[in-house]
Amino acid sequence: MRKILLKVQFLGTNYCGWQYQEGLPTIQGELERAIFETTGEHVSCASSGRTDAGVHAIAMPVVFETNTRIISGNIYKAINAYLPTDIRVLSSMEVEGDFHPRFDCVGKTYAYHFYVSNIPLPYLSSTQAYIVPPFNFELARSVLPHFRGKHDWVGFASAKIEVSSTIRTIKRISLSRAGENQYCLRVSGDGFLYNMVRIIAGTIIEVGQGKINSADIPAIIASKDRSRAGKTAPAVGLVLESVDY
Template identity: 40%
Template structure:
C-alpha cells in the first residue's frame, strides 16, 4: 500500500547547491532521495515546500514522499539520520494523509535573515550571517520594512529567472530585532518569489546606510522594477524558519 510521509528538516546549506536536485552538485533534496533509495531499494521523489538557494539554511523545511513500505515513521527518521551527512537532520517524520503535498498545501512561510553589524568581521559563525561593517540605522530600516506589510505586487523584489507567473504576495510580518551585534530581520508571508527576501534585505541595508530613505521602499514596491531596488543580500544569512499549513 502506498503511504505518505511528512518530514521536518533542518540543514546547513553551506556546502550544498540549494534544495533542488541537480545532476552534478550535491543538494538537500538529492541527498535525502539517495538515503531513501538506500533504505528502500527504490527511487523515491521527495517534495519540498519550496526551493532554497545555494548557501541558504533551514531550521524548519517541510517535505513529503510517498512509497510502498511497511517501515514506520520512526524507522525512517532514524534510518535517514544515520545515512545523511551531519549538516542535514530529520527533526521529525510522521505519516500523513495520502493527499498531503508539502508545496501545494503550504499556507505561508517564515524566514529570518541575520546581519552581523560590526566594524570587524566575525570568524565563528561567518557562514550564518552577512557582515556589514557600516553602522546601520535600524529604526529607519524598520520604517522602510513597514511598507511591505499587506498584499502587494513584489515584482520589484523578484530575482531574474523566477518561474512565478503571479507576483502578488501578502506579507504578515516584517520586523527587525537586535541580538547583540546581530540585526535579525524576520519576515512572514503567504509565499515568496525567487530571491525576494534577499532583495528586500539588500534594499533595507541601503536604507540603513542612508542611500535610500524609508519611503523609497514604497516607491520601489510600486515601480515593479527590480533595477530600482537594492543589491541581493548574500545567501548565508538566510534561514527558512517555518512552513505553515494552517
C-alpha cells in the same frame, strides 16, 4: 504506498541548494540517496519550495512515497543514519495521499541574520551575513510597515521567476537586535517569489546604511522596478524557519 512528511534541518553552506543537480551536492540529492539506503526505493522528494545555494533551513517540509515497513514515526531515525551531519531529519509522519508540501502551503516564515562590522567575523560567518557600517537600526526598522500587506512584488524578484502571479501578502515583518551589532529580520507571508526575501533584506539593510532614502521605499515598492530595490542580500544570512499548512 504511504506518503511520509519529513521536517528537515540543514546548514546550507556546503550545498548547491535544495534541487537535485547531477554531480553536485544538493539537499534533495542527499535525501533521496539516504532514503534509497534506508528503504531500497528510488523515490522523488517534494519540498515546500526550492532554496538557493548556501541558504539554510530550520524545518523544511519534504514528502515522499514509500512501501517500506518501517513505522512512519521512526523513518526519520533510519534516514539520519545515511545523511551527512549538516543535514538532519527532525521528524517523520504519515500524511494524506493528496498532501503536497508546496501547493498546500498557506504561509512561510524566513529569518535573515546579519552583523555589522568593518571586517568579516569568522565566529558569526556560518549563518549570518556581513554588513559594513554605518547601520542605523531605527532607520531600517522605520520602513518595515511599508512592506506589510498585499503588493505586486515583481520588483523584488529575480528575473529568473516563472510564476502566474507576482502578488504576495506579507503578514508580519520585524527587525530585532540579536547580540552586539547583530540583527535579525523576520518575515512571514503567504508565499515568496524567487529571491524575494533576500531582496527585501538587501533593501532594508541599504536603508539602514543610508544608501537608500527611507522616504523612497513606498515609491520603490510601487514602481515594480527591480533596479530601484536594494541588492540581493547574501545567501548565508537566510534561513527558512517554518512552513504552515
